[in-house]
Amino acid sequence: MSVHKSGAFLQQCFSVHPLCLNIKLVSPPQIVGVLCTNCRMRHRLTLPQANASSGENTTSDSHELFLLQGCVQTHPNDVRVSLVQIEQSAVEFRCGSCHRTYGLDVALFETHQS
Secondary structure (H helix, E strand, O other), X not given: OEEEOOOHHHHHHHXXXXXXXXXXXXEOXXXXXXXXXXXXXXXXXXXXXXXXXXXXXXXXXXHHHHHHHHHHHHOHXXXXXXXXXXXXXXXXXXXXOOOEEEEEEOOEEEEEEO
16 A cells, blocks of 8 residues: 555545545544545545644644534535645535535645555
């Protein structure tokens, strides 16, 4: 299995077949896993770590990640990738049930290809 540390593969999947991207894992405070059912690639998004020296336990992104996790657990088929901007290291998810958009900054893109 090869691992590519680039957002290009996620960008390509999103451009070619966006409805095939399904969220399979939300692990706060840092990890989101997305599976492309068309090409069978697994995309892992790692969010930036919270700055421990500032005394904050969570960043705004980790708060968004907890909210996203709730949507994925409650209505997983309604949560979709709505935007991928690898130049800005950003990914957005949209929940069709509660009409909420989750914008996340990404520190590391990884694509696992078998």
